[in-house]
Amino acid sequence: MHIAIRKAVTYGLYPFLLAAVLGVIYQSIQMHWDYKTVYWLTTLFLLATLIASESLFPYSKAWSMTPANFLRDVKYIAMNAPTIGLTKAAFGYFLIWFSETHQGLFTHAPVLAATVVFLLVFEFFQYWFHRLSHQAQGPVGRFLWRAHAAHHLPDRVYVMMHAVFHPINALISTAIIQLPLVLLGIPPAAAMAATLLIDLQSLVSHFNVDIRAGWLNYLFIGTETHRFHHSAESREAGNFGNTLAIWDLVFGTHYYRPGRKPEKLGVADPQAYPGSGEVLAVLAFPFTRRPGHVIADRTGTGSGPGSRLADAGRSADAGERGRA
Numbered sequence: 304m305h306i307a308i309r310k311a312v313t314y315g316l317y318p319f320l321l322a323a324v325l326g327v328i329y330q331s332i333q334m335h336w337d338y339k340t341v342y343w344l345t346t347l348f349l350l351a352t353l354i355a356s357e358s359l360f361p362y363s364k365a366w367s368m369t370p371a372n373f374l375r376d377v378k379y380i381a382m383n384a385p386t387i388g389l390t391k392a393a394f395g396y397f398l399i400w401f402s403e404t405h406q407g408l409f410t411h412a413p414v415l416a417a418t419v420v421f422l423l424v425f426e427f428f429q430y431w432f433h434r435l436s437h438q439a440q441g442p443v444g445r446f447l448w449r450a451h452a453a454h455h456l457p458d459r460v461y462v463m464m465h466a467v468f469h470p471i472n473a474l475i476s477t478a479i480i481q482l483p484l485v486l487l488g489i490p491p492a493a494a495m496a497a498t499l500l501i502d503l504q505s506l507v508s509h510f511n512v513d514i515r516a517g518w519l520n521y522l523f524i525g526t527e528t529h530r531f532h533h534s535a536e537s538r539e540a541g542n543f544g545n546t547l548a549i550w551d552l553v554f555g556t557h558y559y560r561p562g563r564k565p566e567k568l569g570v571a572d573p574q575a576y577p578g579s580g581e582v583l584a585v586l587a588f589p590f591t592r593r594p595g596h597v598i599a600d601r602t603g604t605g606s607g608p609g610s611r612l613a614d615a616g617r618s619a620d621a622g623e624r625g626r627a
Contacts, residue, residue: 338492528542
């Protein structure tokens with residue numbers, strides 16, 4: 304019986320949640336429900352369902368949340384509530400409000416078309432900001448990576464660790480990616496639809512349950528693909544998309560291995576970074592130069608979707624390391 308339930312969760316939970324979100328979107332539009340209320344209630348439902356599921360059916364017990372991890376996550380949530388904990392939720396709320404009171408390029412577009420265009424444009428800018436945060440060279444690239452590294456320091460992936468981020472990373476993402484898309488203007492229904500899909504995939508991506516989504520992994524970035532993004536092995540650490548897989552497929556960074564999981568999560572050289580629980584040190588990391596940190600450390604060695612740009616900059620960073 305337990306095996307049957309686990310298989311039902313593995314193959315059925317994600318399609319159920321995706322269908323539920325799509326159903327809520329459709330019903331909200333048809334019944335003219337308040338989109339802000341729908342957004343909050345649906346997000347809370349997703350959080351509760353995913354956290355309960357991974358506590359009952361963990362994919363890897365080594366990745367499960369421990370009391371120490373929980374306390375660390377709470378620190379990040381409490382510290383980052385204005386900039387991280389609420390950034391994505393506030394973005395969704397503001398986007399719906401803005402689209403109700405302003406007109407833009409997509410204001411009068413059909414809901415489906417506006418939602419698809421929004422997601423494609425959002426994902427394009429998000430993809431490149433995320434990829435450059437990992438692989439860009441020079442002072443700017445180093446700063447972006449050090450601000451983003453907080454999210455990759457944990458050596459396990461589960462829903463709640465999704466909140467482990469540096470405030471600067473959230474602020475930059477909001478300023479250069481999300482706000483311009485808001486200003487384009489899309490129908491309120493499309494705003495609600497897009498933000499709910501973004502939230503679903505963001506949460507599912509950090510889900511510590513053995514989910515098998517099959518062909519949907521070539522449409523969405525989810526559990527099976529994003530956990531490889533957290534791999535310490537560069538040949539696996541692709542998948543820079545947040546919601547859609549299209550730009551990873553177009554630019555050759557999509558990595559999907561059905562039935563497999565990364566052997567090691569986190570960064571390749573933990574000694575070059577502060578510990579994920581050292582919150583103040585993580586906050587200061589973008590503004591300090593920690594001895595031994597080179598660009599190769601962020602993705603390890605070898606070849607693969609996570610190392611293509613990093614390999615190109617190793618010689619330059621080796622020289623910089625020699626001057627340090």
